[in-house]
Amino acid sequence: MKLDVDVLRYLSKDDFRVLTAVELGMRNHEIVPTELIDRIARLKHGGTYKVLKNLLKYKLLHHDSSKYDGFRLTYLGYDFLAIKTMVNKGVFVGVGRQIGVGKESDIFEVVREDGTVLAMKLHRLGRVSFRAVKSKRDYLRHRSSYNWLYLSRLAALKEFAFMKALETHGFPVPNAIEHNRHCVVMSLVQGYPLVQVKQLPNPETVFETIIGLVVRLAEHGLIHCDFNEFNIMIDDDEKITMIDFPQMVSVSHRNAQMYFDRDVECIFKFFRKRFNLSFQESIDDIDGSDDGRDEAGKPCFSAIERSAGFLDRELAASGFTRKDEEDIQRFIEGGAESDTNSDSEGVDIVEDLNEAETVDGDSSHLLEQNEGYDSKGKEESCEARESSGSEKE
Numbered sequence: 001m002k003l004d005v006d007v008l009r010y011l012s013k014d015d016f017r018v019l020t021a022v023e024l025g026m027r028n029h030e031i032v033p034t035e036l037i038d039r040i041a042r043l044k045h046g047g048t049y050k051v052l053k054n055l056l057k058y059k060l061l062h063h064d065s066s067k068y069d070g071f072r073l074t075y076l077g078y079d080f081l082a083i084k085t086m087v088n089k090g091v092f093v094g095v096g097r098q099i100g101v102g103k104e105s106d107i108f109e110v111v112r113e114d115g116t117v118l119a120m121k122l123h124r125l126g127r128v129s130f131r132a133v134k135s136k137r138d139y140l141r142h143r144s145s146y147n148w149l150y151l152s153r154l155a156a157l158k159e160f161a162f163m164k165a166l167e168t169h170g171f172p173v174p175n176a177i178e179h180n181r182h183c184v185v186m187s188l189v190q191g192y193p194l195v196q197v198k199q200l201p202n203p204e205t206v207f208e209t210i211i212g213l214v215v216r217l218a219e220h221g222l223i224h225c226d227f228n229e230f231n232i233m234i235d236d237d238e239k240i241t242m243i244d245f246p247q248m249v250s251v252s253h254r255n256a257q258m259y260f261d262r263d264v265e266c267i268f269k270f271f272r273k274r275f276n277l278s279f280q281e282s283i284d285d286i287d288g289s290d291d292g293r294d295e296a297g298k299p300c301f302s303a304i305e306r307s308a309g310f311l312d313r314e315l316a317a318s319g320f321t322r323k324d325e326e327d328i329q330r331f332i333e334g335g336a337e338s339d340t341n342s343d344s345e346g347v348d349i350v351e352d353l354n355e356a357e358t359v360d361g362d363s364s365h366l367l368e369q370n371e372g373y374d375s376k377g378k379e380e381s382c383e384a385r386e387s388s389g390s391e392k393e
């Protein structure tokens with residue numbers, strides 16, 4: 001999907017007010033009745049209807065009149081709300097080219113006022129089919145729009161919290177700068193995803209560093225769960241940075257052992273295939289012992305688990321709650337199904353617009369145009385890893 005940030009220039013305060021009204025309405029309506037949008041936005045002289053037309057023209061909203069007349073946000077609409085908020089907060093002043101298309105995200109360069117370039121990740125969890133956990137409707141009755149909006153926001157919240165915590169504990173991760181809605185802004189990692197690297201001067205050392213990371217993560221109580229050549233960045237000095245954290249779990253997760261072994265296996269497999277490494281020697285060479293490793297030289301989860309730290313519990317106290325974790329995990333691990341319509345009568349949200357994080361203000365200073373993007377292709381790695389197929393919206 002192209003993110004034509006240029007459109008931001010043409011959006012007025014009223015446009016953003018109505019866009020925010022739709023977002024608020026989506027708290028309990030998948031399609032927000034037009035009349036409700038008007039009540040929330042409270043623009044004079046039927047202004048809302050004119051604005052809705054404009055937003056539709058720019059594809060920030062989707063119109064649906066199958067059951068009643070209403071609108072929902074598109075990804076683009078949600079993107080613009082987050083981007084506008086970031087700009088208003090002074091996090092960045094412009095959006096540049098797209099640098100990555102992940103399974104469930106789009107990554108762009110953004111530029112700060114001083115010219116520093118950062119990375120912005122827009123989460124697209126649930127992009128596949130607007131999936132939602134219908135069977136958990138009871139559990140979610142206070143948040144009936146259990147949809148991509150909610151899931152993408154959770155993913156961003158989780159990613160931000162984990163990135164911060166990992167950085168604090170000395171892990172090589174991007175510097176987490178800000179998050180809003182489904183958007184995370186972080187430092188731009190120099191280098192390339194490992195998958196693009198055909199040759200390495202010191203593959204054994206790089207391999208050891210990477211396996212050492214998986215082990216150290218587990219010692220801190222965490223498993224990455226998507227630890228592969230797509231989520232490991234490497235620069236010209238062979239410095240490693242790991243990225244992509246929304247699916248991480250605690251070592252106390254019931255499938256922890258399986259996730260850990262899978263992460264390890266992916267790395268072994270990749271280095272075996274790409275760099276022809278034979279592992280037994282390299283591990284013994286580096287460690288001087290094979291403690292905590294099995295016959296094949298792979299780290300044993302049970303040995304690590306016993307001494308695992310408390311980072312997982314620390315994270316639970318970081319604003320990313322246990323319930324958030326349960327919701328997102330339920331989605332990631334499957335069991336999600338199509339959410340047809342989650343409209344519910346209910347809470348009067350008309351007052352909320354004033355409390356909500358609205359995004360007023362001038363946007364004409366959004367500088368660069370999107371220069372198109374280079375797609376790095378769909379993320380497919382260890383065969384064992386990728387389970388569900390995904391089609392983009």
Ligand code: ADP
Pocket residue numbers: 099100101102103104105106107119121174186187188189190193230231243244245376379
């Ligand atoms: P997904 O969850 O969709 O897989 P990722 O976080 O793995 O998203 O990002 C997708 C791609 O975007 C990465 O493989 C990488 O090429 C690029 N990317 C992500 N974050 C950064 C960053 N901070 N700096 C540079 N490139 C990044």
Ligand code: MG
Pocket residue numbers: 102103230231244379
């Ligand atoms: Mg990834």
